[in-house]
Amino acid sequence: MAEHTIKAFDDEIDRLRGLIAEMGGRAEAAIENAMLALQRQDLALAAEVVEGDKRIDAIEAEVEKLVIEVIALRAPMANDLRDVIAALKIVSVIERIGDYAKNIAKRVPLIATNKRLLEPMSLLPSMGQVAAEMVHDVLNAYAARDPDLAQAVVDRDAVVDDFYNSVFRTLVTFMVENPKTISECAQLLFVAKHIERIGDHATNVAEMVYYAATGQTMPERERGGTEVQAEI
Amino acid sequence: MTQDQINLAIANPKMSARDVNVFYGEKQAIKRVSIDVDMDNVTAFIGPSGCGKSTFLRTLNRMNDTVASARVEGEITLDGEDIYATSMDVVQLRARVGMVFQKPNPFPKSIYENIAYGPRIHGLAASKADMDVVVEKSLRRAGLWEEVKDRLHDSGTALSGGQQQRLCIGRAIAVEPEVILMDEPCSALDPIATAKIEELIHELRGRYAIVIVTHNMQQAARVSQRTAFFHLGELVEYGVTSDIFTNPRQERTKDYITGRYG
Numbered sequence: 001m002a003e004h005t006i007k008a009f010d011d012e013i014d015r016l017r018g019l020i021a022e023m024g025g026r027a028e029a030a031i032e033n034a035m036l037a038l039q040r041q042d043l044a045l046a047a048e049v050v051e052g053d054k055r056i057d058a059i060e061a062e063v064e065k066l067v068i069e070v071i072a073l074r075a076p077m078a079n080d081l082r083d084v085i086a087a088l089k090i091v092s093v094i095e096r097i098g099d100y101a102k103n104i105a106k107r108v109p110l111i112a113t114n115k116r117l118l119e120p121m122s123l124l125p126s127m128g129q130v131a132a133e134m135v136h137d138v139l140n141a142y143a144a145r146d147p148d149l150a151q152a153v154v155d156r157d158a159v160v161d162d163f164y165n166s167v168f169r170t171l172v173t174f175m176v177e178n179p180k181t182i183s184e185c186a187q188l189l190f191v192a193k194h195i196e197r198i199g200d201h202a203t204n205v206a207e208m209v210y211y212a213a214t215g216q217t218m219p220e221r222e223r224g225g226t227e228v229q230a231e232i
Numbered sequence: 233m234t235q236d237q238i239n240l241a242i243a244n245p246k247m248s249a250r251d252v253n254v255f256y257g258e259k260q261a262i263k264r265v266s267i268d269v270d271m272d273n274v275t276a277f278i279g280p281s282g283c284g285k286s287t288f289l290r291t292l293n294r295m296n297d298t299v300a301s302a303r304v305e306g307e308i309t310l311d312g313e314d315i316y317a318t319s320m321d322v323v324q325l326r327a328r329v330g331m332v333f334q335k336p337n338p339f340p341k342s343i344y345e346n347i348a349y350g351p352r353i354h355g356l357a358a359s360k361a362d363m364d365v366v367v368e369k370s371l372r373r374a375g376l377w378e379e380v381k382d383r384l385h386d387s388g389t390a391l392s393g394g395q396q397q398r399l400c401i402g403r404a405i406a407v408e409p410e411v412i413l414m415d416e417p418c419s420a421l422d423p424i425a426t427a428k429i430e431e432l433i434h435e436l437r438g439r440y441a442i443v444i445v446t447h448n449m450q451q452a453a454r455v456s457q458r459t460a461f462f463h464l465g466e467l468v469e470y471g472v473t474s475d476i477f478t479n480p481r482q483e484r485t486k487d488y489i490t491g492r493y494g
Contacts, residue, residue: 004490004492
């Protein structure tokens with residue numbers, strides 16, 4: 001894209017995009033580390049994820065401040081306007097994704113009491129992996145202003161929803177058979193729900209990226225019976 | 233790119249231009265411009281210096297007739313009537329299609345006489361009492377009445393710049409025009425005076441077809457419902473103002489309004 005006549009405007013846009021890349025990278029790492037902490041029952045790593053969320057929140061505040069400055073001082077138009085508005089909306093969503101990762105990490109001590117891995121946990125790492133990849137890819141789509149990649153992220157949300165439905169059924173069955181584990185399993189249900197929500201939020205970001213890049217809203221997607229069946 | 237994709241269909245055009253070319257001597261300043269403007273919307277012409285937007289505006293009431301080297305081709309109609317037809321009375325045309333200029337240019341006469349001059353030469357007021365009504369109505373519509381009603385016989389040139397410009401708008405309104413052309417009406421004014429003119433444009437919308445040329449894109453965004461972008465004598469894109477400023481179709485429009493031009 002051609003440069004602005006006023007170079008300082010380009011610098012500000014670059015800084016904005018840099019901050020969002022950093023924020024997204026931290027959110028993605030938070031999801032991966034929270035899941036790793038859960039699998040390994042690693043309380044120190046879980047605490048690290050909780051602590052790391054502060055930086056994500058701080059970047060959100062920094063981006064908000066910068067966006068308001070850019071709007072006030074540069075009066076951005078057309079794709080520039082869509083870009084900075086998308087930035088403002090995207091950071092609030094990434095902040096939520098960071099919160100979900102933090103919530104997963106906070107549940108690790110409550111689940112780790114059992115000293116052995118509960119069988120229904122086997123699906124969660126793969127589910128977390130898909131959600132983390134969605135976050136990763138949607139940030140690449142943002143960086144490249146790539147509407148096709150954004151669309152691909154949206155399409156993958158169905159995978160996370162399917163995972164969620166099957167984890168839910170597995171956990172309920174397991175709890176019926178092992179009532180002593182209900183406390184831990186209830187926590188795992190929340191973990192699954194958090195991951196499912198991360199997928200939804202990555203989808204929201206993808207829609208914003210699509211709009212910023214094209215000026216059009218993303219076409220309504222076909223949903224092939226993969227609705228989330230159980231809400232908590 | 234077809235004409236449909238860069239141009240806007242206007243249901244009830246007040247003025248229509250078709251394939252208009254303007255030459256200054258050998259140099260072509262306007263290249264095959266076709267555009268419609270209507271009564272319900274304020275139309276803004278934007279574009280970099282020398283793009284032809286003011287030249288084109290001036291073809292709409294034949295102001296270019298006064299430039300010896302200027303030559304206009306194509307068709308421009310007002311209510312379907314060809315304004316370049318030999319039967320067209322140019323004085324009448326300019327009463328129907330009024331103009332407000334960049335620099336306020338009141339006559340060196342009283343405020344009252346500035347307004348009364350046009351109606352008098354066009355025979356729009358039969359008596360002094362009639363003229364008083366026309367003057368008050370015009371000054372009210374121009375948003376100036378309350379500020380000047382007690383000093384109507386002071387000189388128009390003693391007013392502030394913003395008041396002078398509203399006086400000029402009142403003068404244009406006084407002869408009951410159908411179209412008002414404004415050529416950068418706020419470029420010599422401060423932000424408060426500018427805001428008053430913009431508010432006035434908003435109030436006049438619907439009563440007159442208004443076409444405004446402006447260098448200030450924010451102003452085009454604020455006052456208009458339709459925006460036309462000119463570049464190198466061509467009409468690059470004409471659309472709904474909110475679309476032009478959020479999602480322009482043409483690369484050249486986008487580069488200009490986002491400050492990437494040149």
